[in-house]
Amino acid sequence: MTAASLAFRAVLARDLRLGLRHGSDIAMVVSFFVLAAVLFPFGVGPEANLLTRISAGVVWVTALLAAMLSLDRLFQADYEDGSLDQLALSPAPLAVIVLAKAAAHWLTTGLPLIVVAPALGLMLRLDPAGFVPLVLAMLIGTPSLSLFGAIGAALTLGARRGGALVALLVLPLVLPVLIFGVGAVEAAVTGLGPRPHLLILGALLAAALPLAPLAAAVALRQALESA
């Protein structure tokens, strides 16, 4: 096993363990997701046709916002307690460590959101044909949120009010994920087939997978220089 894959697995295991022992973080993200989606029927009224039309969009937008909630902690805790120095001094490339942290972030926030999403779809009267594409699109799309989010979290490291700043930086970047994520569900419901949308989500992920960790690693080194 190479040193890089050893470091990747070590950081992934560490962050998963930290995430599970601070279970409240995961619970908060999921509760926010559920609560924000529940607000919509109250806001727009319980009319079934209207809810059916907006349900995919509501699920995606609230998932996006819920994922943003946890992003500012991605590097902040490590930055504050000095462990980011140790991560950056590992002989393994910093981009590999960023990738491990983004993977752990997805497993502890993206995945729970996907598990809950069908229940919210049911509540919002999502068309039955839309459920499988919704879950598929979220499976392919939410990892990109964690990857783009890592760039934003690294860039705002050490900034005051980093949380709001992360959202401001990342939300425009992840617009394509939202557009094609919702598009996949809409296409399935109207009988066009979600495949092209899912393929574009896959292409976004394929681009983000190597590029986002590199960009975030550069931003992290920058943040450490001013530490």
Next chain:
Amino acid sequence: MGGMGRAMTEAFVPGTLAGTALACVRGERLLFRGLGFVLEPGGALVLTGPNGSGKSSLLRLLAGLLPAAAGVLAWNTRPVDEDREAQRARLLYLGHQEGLKPTLTVGEMLDLHARLRGHAADPAGALGALGALGIGALLDVPGRLLSAGQRRRVGLARLLVCPAPLWLLDEPTVGLDEAGLAAFRAIAAAHRRAGGAIVAATHADLGLAGAESLAPADFAPDWSADGAALDAMLGAVA
């Protein structure tokens, strides 16, 4: 990745660290310039001077966390910038903070540290390292229950888990009691006997025999120099 494998096998090969005409800028401020030193295998360099004179910055610069504004840092006469990953494999850094997590046990943190540096987890080695610092009983204790002195000792134990020839230590003995200080002196002496080198910033007497001392403040820019010379110097640094 090929380079990484090489770096791993070279984990403990003593060498000479040399800095030439190093300069450091923090924010808009030039902390020091023209700073040079040579640190042979088995040597120790103690950084002294008032608060804010650049001791910690020099350590971070030596660790590669901070870029030098000017000058060259070399390992065995080769500039370290040529192979950053190999340089990171050669050094261990202990900063002001130990990087301990409240919910991870000491054993888990040492295990993570070893694997981050490309070593397999080694529970016996971790226990031995903790024993050398007199805290063998803390293996299963989570970080949030450690006192300041215990945290410092865990930070020092990390130096022993996977050996590297260059130790960069920022105030390594802050918060340590008499026994902790003695343990630090013992591991530092053993490290130097094996050919390892130490750079330590401190305000206390670390008891490193035959250590050379270096004060970054001695290389601070002379602000009484006339404005033209100052501008020329800053221009050269930038």
